[in-house]
Amino acid sequence: MSSFSLTRFVTIYRKEIMELLRDRRTVIFAVIVPILVIPLLMMGLGRLIQTLEAQQRLQVVRVLADEQTRTQYEQLVFEWFQNSPVGLGMAVAESPLAAGLKNSSLGEAFDAIPQGVTQDINVFREWTNTLRKPDPAQKEKARELLAEQDLSDIQKDYREAALDFHDVVIKGYALVDWVSPETLSVPEVVIASAEPELFPYDHRGRLGVSQQLVEAVIHLPSGIGEKLLEPRTTTEVTILHDSTISLSREANSRLEQVYRKVAENAAAQRLQGKDLPSAFLRPLRVSLEGNIASRTRITSEFLGSILPYLVIIFSFLGGLFPALDLGAGEKERQTLETLLLSTASRLEIALGKYFVIFSSSLLAALLGVTSMVLSYQILMPTEIRTLMEFELSTTQILACSLLLFPTAAMFSGLFLALSIYARSFKEAQNTIAPFQFLLILPALAPILPTVRLNATLALVPLVNVSLLTKEFLKGDIRWDYYGLTVGSCSLLAAICIAYCIRQFHREEVLFRS
Amino acid sequence: MIEVQNVTKSYRSGKSPVVALDAVSLNCRPGIITGILGPNGAGKSTLLRLISTVLKPTSGTLIVSGFDTVKNPSEVRSCIGFVSNSTALYGRLTPLEVLQYFGSLHGVPQPQLKQRIAELVERFTIGDYARRSIDKLSTGMRQKVSIARAVIHNPQILIFDEPTSGLDVLASRTVIEFLQEARSQGKTVLLSTHLMREVERLCDDLHIIHRGRLYFSGSISEFLSARTPDEEIESTFLRVIQEHGDTHLL
Numbered sequence: 094m095s096s097f098s099l100t101r102f103v104t105i106y107r108k109e110i111m112e113l114l115r116d117r118r119t120v121i122f123a124v125i126v127p128i129l130v131i132p133l134l135m136m137g138l139g140r141l142i143q144t145l146e147a148q149q150r151l152q153v154v155r156v157l158a159d160e161q162t163r164t165q166y167e168q169l170v171f172e173w174f175q176n177s178p179v180g181l182g183m184a185v186a187e188s189p190l191a192a193g194l195k196n197s198s199l200g201e202a203f204d205a206i207p208q209g210v211t212q213d214i215n216v217f218r219e220w221t222n223t224l225r226k227p228d229p230a231q232k233e234k235a236r237e238l239l240a241e242q243d244l245s246d247i248q249k250d251y252r253e254a255a256l257d258f259h260d261v262v263i264k265g266y267a268l269v270d271w272v273s274p275e276t277l278s279v280p281e282v283v284i285a286s287a288e289p290e291l292f293p294y295d296h297r298g299r300l301g302v303s304q305q306l307v308e309a310v311i312h313l314p315s316g317i318g319e320k321l322l323e324p325r326t327t328t329e330v331t332i333l334h335d336s337t338i339s340l341s342r343e344a345n346s347r348l349e350q351v352y353r354k355v356a357e358n359a360a361a362q363r364l365q366g367k368d369l370p371s372a373f374l375r376p377l378r379v380s381l382e383g384n385i386a387s388r389t390r391i392t393s394e395f396l397g398s399i400l401p402y403l404v405i406i407f408s409f410l411g412g413l414f415p416a417l418d419l420g421a422g423e424k425e426r427q428t429l430e431t432l433l434l435s436t437a438s439r440l441e442i443a444l445g446k447y448f449v450i451f452s453s454s455l456l457a458a459l460l461g462v463t464s465m466v467l468s469y470q471i472l473m474p475t476e477i478r479t480l481m482e483f484e485l486s487t488t489q490i491l492a493c494s495l496l497l498f499p500t501a502a503m504f505s506g507l508f509l510a511l512s513i514y515a516r517s518f519k520e521a522q523n524t525i526a527p528f529q530f531l532l533i534l535p536a537l538a539p540i541l542p543t544v545r546l547n548a549t550l551a552l553v554p555l556v557n558v559s560l561l562t563k564e565f566l567k568g569d570i571r572w573d574y575y576g577l578t579v580g581s582c583s584l585l586a587a588i589c590i591a592y593c594i595r596q597f598h599r600e601e602v603l604f605r606s
Numbered sequence: 607m608i609e610v611q612n613v614t615k616s617y618r619s620g621k622s623p624v625v626a627l628d629a630v631s632l633n634c635r636p637g638i639i640t641g642i643l644g645p646n647g648a649g650k651s652t653l654l655r656l657i658s659t660v661l662k663p664t665s666g667t668l669i670v671s672g673f674d675t676v677k678n679p680s681e682v683r684s685c686i687g688f689v690s691n692s693t694a695l696y697g698r699l700t701p702l703e704v705l706q707y708f709g710s711l712h713g714v715p716q717p718q719l720k721q722r723i724a725e726l727v728e729r730f731t732i733g734d735y736a737r738r739s740i741d742k743l744s745t746g747m748r749q750k751v752s753i754a755r756a757v758i759h760n761p762q763i764l765i766f767d768e769p770t771s772g773l774d775v776l777a778s779r780t781v782i783e784f785l786q787e788a789r790s791q792g793k794t795v796l797l798s799t800h801l802m803r804e805v806e807r808l809c810d811d812l813h814i815i816h817r818g819r820l821y822f823s824g825s826i827s828e829f830l831s832a833r834t835p836d837e838e839i840e841s842t843f844l845r846v847i848q849e850h851g852d853t854h855l856l
Contacts (some may be wrong), residue, residue, distance in 0.1 A: 100710075101711055108696075108703075112698045426696075427694040428696055430660060431693040434658055434683060435711040604660075
């Protein structure tokens with residue numbers, strides 16, 4: 094009788110697959126987790142972060158200040174706005190010069206700017222109040238208008254200016270709710286303190302922050318506007334906040350940014366008084382346009398650090414449960430001896446089981462990758478996708494998918510060998526569990542700054558798969574390294590398979606109790 | 607025909623060697639039921655595993671239907687049907703799937719296999735639950751399926767290790783009737799048990815094993831003739847053990 098029969102091998106393979114598909118755990122970890130749970134988690138997490146960030150950005154902070162501080166602060170912001178590129182741009186838009194633009198679609202955007210916004214602080218105040226809660230219809234219209242225009246150059250030139258405008262006018266002014274010291278409800282008896290006050294409502298303000306009635310407290314000395322322009326004066330201001338409270342931290346950051354910009358503005362005006370240009374204080378400026386990497390490459394670099402890890406985990410989980418079930422599980426359920434009593438040889442049994450685990454591991458990894466690609470296409474918000482500018486070529490997808498084969502082959506051999514050696518399902522779980530931690534290091538190799546793929550690393554299993562996947566995603570397909578990677582992984586897989594087959598011939602392993 | 611010639615099986619337990627079978631020799635002839643009797647841990651299951659090729663002897667030879675268990679294990683397995691408590695069924699499969707699977711593994715051609723499955727389903731009256739998951743079957747139902755699985759390839763040699771253990775009266779009767787039927791068909795039946803009544807009722811030849819050694823080999827009538835008047839078979843068994851110098855059981 095021959096030692097290997099393909100028919101018997103296929104019979105074992107088919108039966109094991111059928112049985113596995115009836116096992117809920119395997120279906121969950123090999124199919125449902127990679128297809129649904131992780132992409133949903135990723136997307137859900139992405140959206141959650143997006144939502145939280147959006148909430149944080151739109152969150153109104155309460156700032157305690159007296160009437161005089163509030164008026165001065167408003168004036169400082171208004172003056173900054175008037176001198177900012179955005180403010181100056183708006184002034185132009187209000188002028189007759191901009192009339193020609195009215196007929197263009199972009200001109201409609203200027204219609205939203207109220208007349209006098211750069212001249213009258215009251216108009217400015219009302220306008221910024223509308224910016225605080227933008228009308229969704231208006232927002233959508235603006236988005237449509239922007240989509241029609243090629244604004245790449247405008248975005249490049251005015252990106253910095255727009256960011257400053259957002260920081261100072263929107264976050265630092267429009268999204269601030271002022272609270273008067275008189276209306277803050279803090280028990281008078283608690284306010285009493287021996288500490289000297291920095292300003293009249295210092296103690297009251299500290300209590301307000303600690304009790305989270307307000308997020309920050311500011312006070313500006315009278316005549317701050319003039320003091321800022323006096324060349325030899327430095328005025329110190331304090332922002333009372335509590336850095337252990339996240340919203341208070343956010344308020345401090347916003348107010349600090351406003352003060353910084355106002356100070357820059359004042360410095361520029363001081364220089365003007367001395368007939369010096371604002372460039373006097375800025376002899377060196379680092380351009381934001383120095384990064385030569387395309388967005389696609391930046392995204393690839395980022396995804397290349399994460400994807401290999403996820404794919405290795407999918408492959409690991411996909412192979413783990415079938416291996417536990419087909420090895421230790423069979424021993425525990427006492428079905429292994431039934432199988433050994435059939436005419437199937439140990440080689441056929443070992444290979445039949447091995448290829449089932451391999452299929453499951455490979456399927457989980459392939460499903461994981463497919464699911465992630467589809468999730469990216471379908472679930473990822475369009476704005477983020479546009480920003481990432483990331484598309485995979487068919488060659489890249491195929492090359493990455495080919496790397497899954499040696500990975501799954503290695504895991505399958507290792508898991509089956511360990512599983513068949515174990516006395517019970519639980520013992521097998523305990524034996525294999527530490528490997529999960531051992532995997533983390535090689536799988537995370539791509540995020541280590543000094544680690545780059547070379548011929549030596551291409552021979553280290555898993556590290557090579559992680560690094561090569563990253564290179565492939567970046568579009569750097571090195572077939573020589575690919576050959577080394579597949580070769581080394583296949584060699585390890587072959588050793589694992591040989592070890593597995595040997596285990597199936599050892600009585601002390603099969604009947605270990 | 608099963609020929610066990612001077613077989614020893616030892617293994618290591620921790621650092622010390624354990625002799626599970628010590629120079630055991632016996633024969634099982636076709637057309638009779640040969641009983642292996644012995645207390646738990648005597649070495650009965652080890653002997654049956656050696657015959658079934660799952661284990662290899664440390665020394666000695668086992669010949670089954672003319673095939674050496676070490677040199678021709680697949681040929682040996684193709685002519686034996688083995689049932690024991692350690693040969694469970696796949697819980698997620700149905701009886702029909704189990705029979706189909708093991709029939710295919712034994713290389714039974716499809717048309718014959720279909721017919722054989724139908725015969726066994728009828729013989730063991732498992733039709734009512736043939737498509738139900740084995741996990742949902744009772745112990746008796748499972749044992750019937752287990753026997754059907756073991757004989758799917760119509761082997762000439764049947765090896766049953768404690769086949770009625772844990773079964774109710776009805777299920778036990780099915781097993782016993784099947785063994786008697788196999789004997790009448792001229793098959794070699796090897797039955798391992800620790801139930802004296804079962805031995806008395808079923809076996810033609812008897813071998814008593816204790817602590818890995820063969821204490822008695824002969825026909826059941828020879829064994830029973832050694833019985834003193836009014837002596838229970840259990841007492842005879844204990845006496846045989848005692849005669850070999852083992853007072854521990856008394």
